[in-house]
Amino acid sequence: xxxxxxxxxxxxxxxxxxxxxxxxxxxxxxxxxxxxxxxxxxxxxxxxxxxxxxxxxxxxxxxxxxxxxxxxxxxxxxxxxxxxxxxxxxxxxxxxxxxxxxxxxxxx
Amino acid sequence: xxxxxxxxxxxxxxxxxxxxxxxxxxxxxxxxxxxxxxxxxxxxxxxxxxxxxxxxxxxxxxxxxxxxxxxxxxxxxxxxxxxxxxxxxxxxxxxxxxxxxxxxxxxxxxxxx
Numbered sequence: 001x002x003x004x005x006x007x008x009x010x011x012x013x014x015x016x017x018x019x020x021x022x023x024x025x026x027x028x029x030x031x032x033x034x035x036x037x038x039x040x041x042x043x044x045x046x047x048x049x050x051x052x053x054x055x056x057x058x059x060x061x062x063x064x065x066x067x068x069x070x071x072x073x074x075x076x077x078x079x080x081x082x083x084x085x086x087x088x089x090x091x092x093x094x095x096x097x098x099x100x101x102x103x104x105x106x107x108x
Numbered sequence: 109x110x111x112x113x114x115x116x117x118x119x120x121x122x123x124x125x126x127x128x129x130x131x132x133x134x135x136x137x138x139x140x141x142x143x144x145x146x147x148x149x150x151x152x153x154x155x156x157x158x159x160x161x162x163x164x165x166x167x168x169x170x171x172x173x174x175x176x177x178x179x180x181x182x183x184x185x186x187x188x189x190x191x192x193x194x195x196x197x198x199x200x201x202x203x204x205x206x207x208x209x210x211x212x213x214x215x216x217x218x219x220x221x
Contacts, residue, residue, distance in 0.1 A: 009148065034209050044151075044198065044212040086150060088209075094158065094202075095141060095166070096210060100150035 002027050004089045006099035013077050014107050021072040021102050023061075023087030032090040033070040035061055036098075039083045047072075047085070057081070077106045111135065114199050114213035121186070121193070121220050129184045129216045131199035137211070138204040140182035144168060145196040145215070154197075157182055158204050186218060194220045 003026040013019050025031055035047040048056045050063040050070060061072045070087060084103050088096040112133040121127045131140065139158045143151040143166075153166030157176040171190025176182055182201075186193045196217050200210035 006150075036209075043214045046209045049209060093156075093164070094139065094204065095153055095156050096200075097153075098143075098151040100148060 002089060002091050002097050004087050004097055004099035006085075006087055006102050008102045009100070010103045010105065012105045012107065015079055016076050019074050019077040019081070019104065019106075021085050021087075021104065023070045023072065023099060025068050025070060025087075025089050027068075027089055029092070031063070031065075033061075033063060034088040034090075034096065035059070035070075035072050036086040036088055037083050038086070044086070077104075079106045079108055082106045112199060112201050112211050112213040114197075114216050116216060117214070119216055119218045121218060123220055124188045126185055126187050127218065129186065129197055129199075129218070131182045131184065131213060132180055133182075133201045133211070134180060135201055135211060136179070137201035138179070139202045140176070141200045141202075141210065142166075142172075142174065142182070142184045143198045143200065145198055151198065154184065193218055 005024045033050045036044050037047045038044045059074045063070050084101050086101045087099045091097045115130045141156040142154040145151050152168050154172050155174040157163035160179050163174050163176050173185045198215050199213040202210045
């Protein structure tokens with residue numbers, strides 16, 4: 001089965017604290033994973049892809065095939081990071097399979 | 109300015125009526141997708157199309173229909189058979205094969221009254 005699991009519905013941290021949004025996947029084969037973000041009143045947009053190994057807005061995510069995880073991390077959270085975050089897996093048909101999302105709230 | 113446009117932004121429908129949501133893109137993308145977004149449910153795939161005049165059912169296609177007569181357009185019809193149509197609907201497009209992922213529209217919020 002192809003599946004993405006985001007175990008936390010809501011994650012609340014204080015400004016300046018580290019943040020880790022968890023994502024686990026189920027996929028037979030070589031996975032391609034993404035993180036999407038949806039800020040309030042904005043459209044869903046790509047944050048980063050595992051194949052590009054980039055850091056966007058201070059966020060990084062490393063694919064761990066042994067643990068089938070693709071957790072999103074940032075060492076120092078900012079208030080403007082407050083948003084809905086979705087982990088996604090490219091399915092065998094090419095379509096993206098999304099997790100249920102985690103709402104990140106960064107408190108001042 | 110390239111992008112993907114969904115209209116209308118808000119839509120109200122009476123029970124028993126069909127309603128069609130518009131999705132247009134000028135990105136020259138071959139593939140287009142419809143997702144339904146509900147609180148706590150994430151994004152669930154309704155239908156997708158990888159080429160003109162062809163489309164496939166997603167995970168929750170019952171009560172919905174689509175057409176893909178033009179590359180730029182992928183309208184979604186929510187029929188009276190859809191038991192719980194009130195939701196936020198997102199359209200997306202991508203290259204084939206998908207390169208950098210999807211480009212999303214701004215969504216249509218459908219409310220059944």
